[in-house]
Amino acid sequence: MTERLTPYPEAGTETETGAAGQLTSYLRHRPKLRLERPVSWEHHRGGWKDVVGAIGRDLCVPGGVRILTAVEETMASGEVIREPWVGFVHEAPRHHRAFPDLERLLRMDTWKASVRRCLGLWTLSEYQRDYLREAGVGVPVSVLRYPVAAAPREFSFRRFEEGVPRSLLFVGEYLRNFPDFWELSAPGYDKTLLRCPDVDPAELAGRGDQPVRVLDRVPDDEYDRLLAESVVFLSLADAGANTTIVECMARGTPVLVNPVGGVREYLGEGYPLYYGDLGEAAAKLQDLDAIASAVCHLRCRPGPAGIPEFLTAMQNTAIYRSLPVPRAARTEFRDFDLTVLICSYRRAGGLPELLSRLAAQDCAARFEVIVWNNDASAAPEVQAACDGLGGALDVKVVHSSENYYCIVRLAAVSLMRSGLLLVCDDDVLPERGYVSRFLEAYHRYGPDAVVCARGNVFRPQVLDEENPESAWESMDGIDFYDEHDDDRPVHYMHADNCLLPRHVLRRALEFDLERYEFALVDDYWLSYVLSHRLKVPLWKIKADGAFSFTESADDPRVALYLSAPVREQVVNFYVHHMRDGWPSFGAVAGRAADAE
Structure with a gap:
């Protein structure tokens, strides 16, 4: 699905603000x-x-x-x-x-x-x-x-004005100058302090010429009534944002305050009830027009934001x-522990069983599946196989207009949503422990290791310039190890069943195919780059019982490795890497000895 950016909404247009929207x-x-x-x-x-x-x-x-x-x-x-x-x-x-x-x-x-x-x-x-x-x-x-939450009651100027005496309220504790409330001259007002634990009224009783009524914490409805019928007085040592001020703004309650710190940011520059000293504060308390102007100022000015x-x-x-989106909050851009890549070509009929077996894995790892279909004529059948899983697997399908062979494995770097790529050919029948077997081996051999089930080791040899194909025809200098053999390092990993870290694949992409035809032997070329250029260890693991192959694995009509073009490029690439000094004979043997 292609997403299209939409313009900003018209003025007055409602936009969705729900938690999930x-x-x-x-x-x-x-x-x-x-x-x-x-x-x-x-x-x-x-x-x-x-x-x-x-x-x-x-x-x-x-x-x-x-x-x-x-x-x-x-x-x-x-x-x-x-x-x-x-x-x-x-x-x-x-x-x-x-x-x-x-x-x-x-x-x-x-x-x-x-x-x-x-x-x-x-x-x-x-x-x-x-x-x-x-x-x-x-x-x-x-x-x-x-x-601040919506105010349950707004300030009533009429109730305030009719009060005998009128109500003057001191609210809050932090960075407050409490003596100023006692010393403030406020004839005609009842001065009330909402008591805070850190204040001892007895220590302040001798200040000023008016009594101060001290209340302990009052119920919320009484607090709301007081703010709706009182002028609030604040003397602040400093302030960033002030809870009392935003509560007054929400109710339209006039607050007489010295404009320190961030106070002006909330009440604005033209607010009528700022004061510089207690004399000015006392004068403004007697000026009902100034108090009424403050109420109008608060009601005309945008109030504090609500919590939503x-x-x-x-x-x-x-x-x-x-900030990163945590895994639990991701939807379309979720991440996984592992990506399984299947390159499909002329084996669409076997995809349902292959995918069903992957869906039945016994591992706790979260994995996705990418199916790259190289056979355009089989697109409907491949898509049906992937759609028929009923959500048992997270599957993405790429339908190619032409056969790009298995070089598409390198393209998976930009598509995968995990740090590990497990290549599983379309002629493989994975058992329940397939994924866990490869993950366990990867964690055993380290974060930079590449793990495969089958591979080759080159014994010391010299390139036969007259008949280079003899090396692969006779196999005299090349040993093959399959899934039944014990763990050992190899020179050439077979990518029919292999696990590669994404960061290693990214490094391999820095190298170009010397000839595009080498795409036919991409795992051979990739082994050369990883082993020779990047010095990445290639480990063949014992994987008997983890998988088997379908009958089509060795069918010359389908099996790519049996085709003449591939066999030709195997020899051509052998010439290339032997002239380039790879493999370095002895390095793999040394690692094998260490493994024992």
Whole structure:
């Protein structure tokens, strides 16, 4: 199926935003993360704990990249992250609290050890992002606006104005200047502090000339009522993004605040209730027009994003787009442990049994099958065989307009969705342990080894310039080992049953066929390149009982190796590699001795 890019939607057009659907014209929902020991703050009405819950629900999947929901908390705990990770940064650049600010965070040993594996950081303000960039953190940093859930109640100016006294509320704990609330002159207001565990009201009782009512944590519905009928006062030491501010924005609740750090990014430059000192704050509390203007400002200004919109924006960042899609989240671009390649030519009738046997393998490895059909006239029959599996195998079919012989094995490098290629000819009948036998041997001989079931070893010899074909006619200097023989290194691997690592095949593709006719003996040529040019070990393994051959394997009407053109190129290539000094006699014998 060919995909076509679509234009951006027209204004007002709805786009799918469900967890399983398309988020924008060029962005689809793909869970890529993994939560492990997430950090949130339970004293919030919703706030960050709602965001963390949504990330865990909608963006996490087994095998995803680890996400730190509060980088500072994880680093302060002493944990060093030794795997790829991303995370959210919440702290202000500098403050005098015991908990590390960004300046101190970047000096921590846990940070220095962990940042090497960091794939990106998100902040909730440009203020924090710019500090990190200027400090040279060396990883991508992106800004996301702090979201908030929909407000259950909006601010009522009428209820606020009619209050006797009117309600003035101080909310939050972190980086707050609590003495300022006691010292603020607010005649006509009832001053209420929503108590935080770190604040001792008795220590502040002597400040100012108005009492402050201190409440312990209130139920959510009471908290919503207070925000709907009060002006909120904040005195901040610094701020990146502030939970109280986004809660006020969502409700249209006027908040009297000193514009430090990232505050202006959220409330805007023209917000009427910024103050520079407590005198200005006191004056604005008595100015109902300024308070009404602040309410209008908040209602006319785009409010904070909801959590679904936040997740969409997060997925649209370059950081998230660059993360790998975990195996569990892949659909059309899944990956596998192994790719089985079958080159089919004039044996379409045997494909159903071959594929059924592959579907019945006893191994735990996830593998795909690529069937390359070199016989255009048999395309319907080949396709029917592949379609008839009922989903038992992941099969892709390539129908060729002409016979490219087995050189198509090299083309599999760009088609395979795994790191290992197992070539299985169309005259092979694999038993249940076929795939596992080759995988076990590959893991035994190492990541660069090539494994086959049958192969040849050249004994020391000299090229007969007058009669070069005598070497292959007499076989006096060439030994053949089949699947019944014990493991041993070989010079020439037979590719009817062989396993090759993709990274090794890629290196082999750097070499050109010296003559295109050598495509008829591609496994002979490939053995020369691997053994002679790349010094890759070729191992013939004992594979008796793992497979058998069909009767057509030795049928001269079908078996390519018996044809005159192939036999001619066998000799021609023998001349080529002997003149080039391959094989190096003794190298294979030495490896065979080591194996014993």
